[in-house]
Amino acid sequence: QVQLVPSGGGLVQPGGSLRLSCAASGSIFSIYAMGWYRQAPGKQRELVASITSSGSTNYVDSVKGRFTISRDNAKNTVYLQMNSLKPEDTAVYYCNAALATISYWGQGTQVTVSS
Numbered sequence: 114q115v116q117l118v119p120s121g122g123g124l125v126q127p128g129g130s131l132r133l134s135c136a137a138s139g140s141i142f143s144i145y146a147m148g149w150y151r152q153a154p155g156k157q158r159e160l161v162a163s164i165t166s167s168g169s170t171n172y173v174d175s176v177k178g179r180f181t182i183s184r185d186n187a188k189n190t191v192y193l194q195m196n197s198l199k200p201e202d203t204a205v206y207y208c209n210a211a212l213a214t215i216s217y218w219g220q221g222t223q224v225t226v227s228s
Contacts, residue, residue: 115140115210117219122206124225125198133193135208135219142189146211149182149193151204152221158207162193176202198226 121133133149148163162172162182170182181194191208205221 115142115145115217117208117210117217119206119208119219119222122222122224124227126228127198127200127226129198129226130194130196131198131224132195133206133208133222133224135191135193137189137191137210142210143186144212147182147184147191148209148211149191150207150209151202151224152207153201153204156204161206164191195224198224200226202226 115137116139117135117137119133119135121131123131125131144166146163146165149161150158151161152158160173161176162180164170164182164184172180179197184191203226204224206224207221208219210217
């Protein structure tokens, strides 16, 4: 079992930055691939960024160059640094831990980009 607790969401103006964190407990964090997903109202949940156990990263095209995913295995935490935020980034963001067919989800954290 893995418990995931996200933090760091909030309201930010367009062009601003936020950093999301997701603290994991309950298992060996370092072996899991970690991901950040988001779901905007009326839209399907989409994978925003992911990082493998070895540190390889992947991003959806719409956030490339603006968002950075990272992990600190010593702290059992995954981060999503979000820069140059746009109104279309507004969504509930979820962290995910995956290993083979096993998947764990944290509660969502709201990110709102608005002036």
